[in-house]
Amino acid sequence: MLPLVSVIVPVYNSATDLARCIESVRRQSYENLEILLVNDGSRDTSGEICRMYARIDERIRVIDKQNEGVSAARNDAIRAAKGKYLQFADSDDYLAQDAVLRMVEKAEHDDCDLVIAAYCRVRGERQRTYAFLPETSVMSKNEFARHLMEEPASFYYGVLWNKLYRADIIRKHDIRCNTDLSWSEDFLFNLEYIRYAERFAALEYPVYYYINNEKSITHTQMDVVNVIKTKATLFQYYKELYEHLGLYEKYKPQIYRYLISVAER
Numbered sequence: 001m002l003p004l005v006s007v008i009v010p011v012y013n014s015a016t017d018l019a020r021c022i023e024s025v026r027r028q029s030y031e032n033l034e035i036l037l038v039n040d041g042s043r044d045t046s047g048e049i050c051r052m053y054a055r056i057d058e059r060i061r062v063i064d065k066q067n068e069g070v071s072a073a074r075n076d077a078i079r080a081a082k083g084k085y086l087q088f089a090d091s092d093d094y095l096a097q098d099a100v101l102r103m104v105e106k107a108e109h110d111d112c113d114l115v116i117a118a119y120c121r122v123r124g125e126r127q128r129t130y131a132f133l134p135e136t137s138v139m140s141k142n143e144f145a146r147h148l149m150e151e152p153a154s155f156y157y158g159v160l161w162n163k164l165y166r167a168d169i170i171r172k173h174d175i176r177c178n179t180d181l182s183w184s185e186d187f188l189f190n191l192e193y194i195r196y197a198e199r200f201a202a203l204e205y206p207v208y209y210y211i212n213n214e215k216s217i218t219h220t221q222m223d224v225v226n227v228i229k230t231k232a233t234l235f236q237y238y239k240e241l242y243e244h245l246g247l248y249e250k251y252k253p254q255i256y257r258y259l260i261s262v263a264e265r
Contacts, residue, residue, distance in 0.1 A: 002032045003108070005100055006083030006167065010073035011050060012040040014091035017211070018049050024094035026057055030101040035060045036077040041067030046091075071177035071185045074160075078170060086167050088160035092211050099207035103164040106201050110138050113197035115164040119156070119208040127209075132156050133202035144200040145245055149254040152238065155210070158187040162208050169196050184230045191237040195244060 007025050011018060025035050037050040039062060047064060054060040063076055078086065085104060089095060103115045118131030132151050139147075148157050156162065169175070175192045177185045238255050242248040248255070 002030070003084035003104065004032050004034055004082060005030065005085045005087055005104060005164075006034045006036060006077075006081035007087045007089060007100070008036045008038070008074055008077040008081065009089050009091055010038045010040055010070045010077070011042060011046050011091045012067065012070070012073070013042050013044045013046060015042075015044040015046045015049060017092040018046055021089060021091050021094050022049075022053050022060075024097075025089060026053070026059075027097060028095065028100045029098050030104060033059050033100065034081065034083050036063060036080060037061070038063045038065065038073040038077050040065060040070070040073040069179060069182070071179045071181070075176045075179070078176065081167060083167055086165045086170065087163075089208070090161060090210075092213055093161065094209050094211075096205075096207050096209065098205070100164075102203055102205050103207060106203055107164055107166075110199070110201050112138060112199045112201045113166050113169060114144075114193065114200050115203060116156070116200065117162045117164075117203040117208070118206040119162040119210055120206045121210050121212055123212040129206050130154075130156050131202075131204050131206070135204045136202050139200040139202075141194065141198055141200070142245055142247065144194070145242065145247060146251075148194075149251045152254060152257070158184065158190060159210075160186045160189065161210070163190075165193065166197070169193065172196075178233075181230055181233065183227070184234060187234050188237060191234070191241055195241055 009021060037060060039047040039050050050062045054062045063080060065076060085107065087100060103117060106112060106115045118129055120127045120129050133147055151157060173196045175189060178188050239248060242251055242255060
């Protein structure tokens, strides 16, 4: 039997784009899904849209909560999720039709703890694909960590939505999104997850379409103070991870360069 995949979508005042996102998940070629829509205290019609879809698709569960931010919303869904694998999407973006299928096939065939895939950034009529890793057989933690140091601030490695995670690793080690960070909380989640994952694989197939939105939290909260505070926090996690792997001295220059690097989104 195909494993259950829990797709987590935090929702906040995204009524304009929400239907496109939900439809892209509902119409996946991989059907054994649990779709968790977390309505984070939306003030527009997002909550009504979520509940409408729950009425027509039994795979959808709606979690209504007071507004606490995207990290708290994701954490609530992680606690509620029942799937073997977790996948994430943002409510103003959308998935490629075979996204879940391609990632699950890779994870199951290669017995992977993390699958990382290419994605497309959409800006108006223009699309650009990002994929730093070629499609591979299994990589060890150390091999993956060496590749990470080539692009330590990239969306490709840092975000949640181009990856497939093993839920049992997240549960066992109580990995959660940090609610104290307003930017790059997903980077921190991934750095923690990498500490406990052992087998990694990449897909060159773009699984996700990221809409470049100037009103998104990525743009509106990336002021100098937030960037400095967040990078200082993440730097410590990078340092601890690479010390744990015995690679810190080798990659110290790259890790310090992360403090002044600019992410390619």
